[in-house]
Amino acid sequence: MIVSRQILIDSRFSTVICAPIYSKYDGLSTQIPVGIEEGLKHDSSIHCDELISLPKSSLTNFVGSLATQKMAELDKALKIALDLNDILVD
DSSP states (O other), X not given: OBOSOHHHHHSSOSEEEEOOEESOOOOOTTEEEEOGGGTOSSOEEEEGGGOEEEXXXXXXXXXXXXXXXXXXXXXXXXXXXXXXXXXXOO
């Protein structure tokens, strides 16, 4: 799951920050359950504790997207994973 802001995605910068998606879900506050509704083949989860920088060139296949509610859950999980809960983020 690409979690970089759109301006970085659209820039000439060669990498973006991603949160991996695994079929395992442990129920952690930093994991977001996703599945068929988001375009995946089976139930999975986004793991915000394992952020990684990947070359844009390696991200070739669009799989799916998150609805507004799931985006809000992802934002919350990223704030927890990065310990940003006390920081005001627009």
